[in-house]
Amino acid sequence: MPRYYAEYVSYLKLKSGDRPINRFIIPMTCFCDIKLHQIAFHAEGNDKYNGYGKFAIIMKKEWGVRQGFQPIHYVTSGSLLQKQFTKSFNLYLEAIDNDTTNQLLDDIADILLEQIRFMKPLFGEMPKGDELISNKNFTDEKEWRFVPDIPDKVARIFYIDPLDGIETSRKAIETANDAIALVKPARLPFQVSDVKYIFVDSEDDAVDLTKFIMKLKGNKRIILF
Template sequence: MENGFWPRYCSEDIEWLIPKDFKNELEKQEEDNFWETLTKELIKYNINSIAYPMSCFCDIPLSKITAHTDFYGGFGLGMTKEWGIRKGLNPIFYLSDNSIIPNLIRNFILKNIPADAINLLISRELSPNIVLRLMKFLKPLRGKMKVNGKEVTKNFDEECEWRYVPTSDENNLFPNFLPNFLANNEELQDSNIVTKKVASLNFEPSDIKYIFVPEDSNIPTIINKINIIFTDYPEHERLLLLSKVISLDTIRKDF
């Protein structure tokens, strides 16, 4: 709460971009077109994800919050939607394998990405063009993600996700994206430190609707934290903020 929401580099699965059945057909082709060349390059360099700096939020009702916190953790903030819209957050777009949307996106990429895109990606010379900007807000209905170092499969659309994805086009203080096969831990940590300093998403106490803690026993600790962090705010604002603390145990029982 003290420094706002910190946009960290999160790995986004891009395997949906090239269907498995398309990969299987590659060996039968005698000549390579753009997509076949691109796919072979993706396979060659094991490019299956790209990391973008982001803060993620879920637009889900309070009655369903425990399913989310059981997966991601028991502490959290519930923000007003007005705050999210004001700060430039946007809902992401979920892709269904059998819909026409993935093919429309592939055709769009075909027209807008350079033929040597993979080499440019490897050399870090690929500019953050409209394709890469768009992909920040695309996600398959179902896919893989890492939780505590382990890869799990998840139905992403259940999260109704909104994203804040900062850019550094003007000042170049941090990378707009990191190809995961190139980024090492040190580079990732250094980039995250920069986004914390220059791109954190701030808020006021009035922007908070709920403060979630796992159990009632955690409430006194959070109250002490709030009194310390917001000590310079008027007392009535701090008291109002304290009234928004609620435990997930209470939600499970009462909602």
């Protein structure tokens, strides 16, 4: 189920008037395309990074492709790509501020907004719970992302901090997450045959999970959300 998640975009140097844009808050579900020999680091972490935990469901990549997953585009701060993107996006924000937008600019902005939903810096800040991890190497995650295609009148496709004001507060985002949970097009259905591996922490966990799966053995078709 997609959740609204804050992406810090200071590396893009976007601004509306004299206000820098700090975050885009985007509904998404994220997966990592991690090689098996690298799993231990991502599960356990190290002295600087706590890791994601020792339980995981590994899906077949072809399932993600069918669902419309997209690998993240990692952007180097200061690169020509970043500078051109920043210039284009800021020109559109300036047109909004001056009320001089037109259909062509709106169409170009749609392309830029779609790109920003699948962009991350090589290094940056990552919120995790109540803490903010600094200088995180995002390329380690090899992230693939699902961003639901939902009408804006059903659920917001993004929020911009600070332009959307109080709507970007933690409480407001929690409310938005409760709402998007009810939006059927935002869900990611899968069948048991789409699962490649299941990782657990201990042998006891494996035994318990095996018993649970065996109870479901008689079901010819199990669809999960």
